[in-house]
Amino acid sequence: xxxxxxxxxxxxxxxxxxxxxxxxxxxxxxxxxxxxxxxxxxxxxxxxxxxxxxxxxxxxxxxxxxxxxxxxxxxxxxxxxxxxxxxxx
Amino acid sequence: xxxxxxxxxxxxxxxxxxxxxxxxxxxxxxxxxxxxxxxxxxxxxxxxxxxxxxxxxxxxxxxxxxxxxxxxxxxxxxxxxxxxxxxxxxxxxxxxxxxxxxxxxxxxxxxxxxxxxxxxxxxxxxxxxxxxxxxxxxxxxxxxxxxxxxxxxxxxxxxxxxxxxxxxxxxxxxxxxxxxxxxxxxxxxxxxxxxxxxxxxxxxxxxxxxxxxxxxxxxxxxxxxxxxxxxxxxxxxxxxxxxxxxxxxxxxxxxxxxxxxxxxxxxxxxxxxxxxxxxxxxxxxxxxxxxxxxxxx
Numbered sequence: 379x380x381x382x383x384x385x386x387x388x389x390x391x392x393x394x395x396x397x398x399x400x401x402x403x404x405x406x407x408x409x410x411x412x413x414x415x416x417x418x419x420x421x422x423x424x425x426x427x428x429x430x431x432x433x434x435x436x437x438x439x440x441x442x443x444x445x446x447x448x449x450x451x452x453x454x455x456x457x458x459x460x461x462x463x464x465x466x467x
Numbered sequence: 468x469x470x471x472x473x474x475x476x477x478x479x480x481x482x483x484x485x486x487x488x489x490x491x492x493x494x495x496x497x498x499x500x501x502x503x504x505x506x507x508x509x510x511x512x513x514x515x516x517x518x519x520x521x522x523x524x525x526x527x528x529x530x531x532x533x534x535x536x537x538x539x540x541x542x543x544x545x546x547x548x549x550x551x552x553x554x555x556x557x558x559x560x561x562x563x564x565x566x567x568x569x570x571x572x573x574x575x576x577x578x579x580x581x582x583x584x585x586x587x588x589x590x591x592x593x594x595x596x597x598x599x600x601x602x603x604x605x606x607x608x609x610x611x612x613x614x615x616x617x618x619x620x621x622x623x624x625x626x627x628x629x630x631x632x633x634x635x636x637x638x639x640x641x642x643x644x645x646x647x648x649x650x651x652x653x654x655x656x657x658x659x660x661x662x663x664x665x666x667x668x669x670x671x672x673x674x675x676x677x678x679x680x681x682x683x684x685x686x687x688x689x690x691x692x693x694x695x696x697x698x699x700x701x702x703x704x705x706x707x708x709x710x711x712x713x714x715x716x717x718x719x720x721x722x723x724x725x726x727x728x729x730x731x732x733x734x735x736x737x738x739x740x741x742x743x744x745x746x747x748x749x750x751x752x753x754x755x756x757x758x759x760x761x762x763x764x
Contacts, residue, residue: 386764391732392743393751395720409748423712427743427752 379416379438382407384427392427406430415441500533550585614662617642627656638665644698652678659684667692671700672713680746683716694726699757701728703738704745712746720749726757732764 384392384407388399394407410416410424417423417439418432428436491512498504500521506513521535548557553569578589614637616630630636639657653672657663663685671693672678682688691714694700704713704725714723723744729735735754744750754763 386732389753389762390722390751391754391763394749395751407744407748421742423742424715424746425744425748427740 379411379414379436380409381433382409404429406433408433408436410441411438413441415439614638616640627653630657630660631655632659634659634661636660637662638667639663640667640669642667642669644670653681654679655681655683657682657685661685662687664689665692666690667695669695669698671698671702672704673702678713680715681713685717686719688717688719688721690722690724692724692726694757696726696757696760699726699728700739701736704742712742714745714747714750717747718749720751721747722751722753723747724753724755726755727763728757729754729763730756735763 382394383396384394384403384405385396385400386392386403387401388397390400392403392405392407393400405427406429407425407427408416415422415424415438416426416436418435418437422439422442424441426436492510493513493515494506494509494511495516495518496504496506496509496514497518497520500519504514521533522529523535548555548565548567550567550573551569552571552573555567555569557565557567573585573587575587575590578584578587578591580589580592582589614635616633616636616639618627618639618641627639627641630639636657657666658680660682661684663682664687666682666688667690682691693704704723725735725739727735727739732754739754743752755761756763
């Protein structure tokens, strides 16, 4: 897990890119190691922007498996159109 | 009377000469094709060889006369006549006229831009202009060649499923803001749109609705905008945990723009910050006021 400083100002809220018009923000970006994930016990992710003072809450963990592709669902509007035979939008 | 002459037929009974056995006087004559000639005017009895000269020029007043074909051609030739939108009548010296048919469609707007036809330089551009020429409004299965996709029909989110691999696509706008405009069920939907630069979802995304890894393989992505002025995000930006990450697999730097009903970064609802940057390792996150459009810092 690596920690990247984030900058703010000059048209951005949080950016890993610095510039002369930006200042260091109160947030950092934690990035999991290749093939791994990070977690705070609630969230499992590969990258996260957090306040600097929450960095100690995060730890490395195993990367979860990719989810299966869900069955496609028709939009409620599409179902309505089929039932009524026309564009109801 | 000389008896000998009479007997030889050289003198007629009335004493005049000729006739009887005298040779006619024949001469060679060169004439103009359009003249009348009497041999007696040349003190001859006739013409043995006549050479007719045909004029090689033609002038006004020569109507009906014989002239060479070269004279006719030279008289019928005119300066170049350029067709226009109306008929043009050209008088000739042959006492008739030539009409050059005009065409009312010979105008700049009907000719492709920068192409010149009969002196008219075209201004027509396909599609009628930059804004409309490459926009595709779709409400069904399509093969996408356009650069910009605007979605505001009842097809809604499912149209995104049609866009995967659309290599000409540069921008996507889902501008539906009714209850069915929230974008969901778009796993991988815009993957490999290699020209894609901008995505705007005015009604945001449905965080519980399979919005994962949406722009993998889009190396030219520049901005991904959720919401807009008058359209604040309220339900979150996308899945925040597990493998359901909106921008998983995209590593190029780009801007994630999120409109929030807030006056400063500190006031942005936590639900809109949780999970940032939603898998986009090198992205810049920009929160903007949904009231003023100002960047929140």
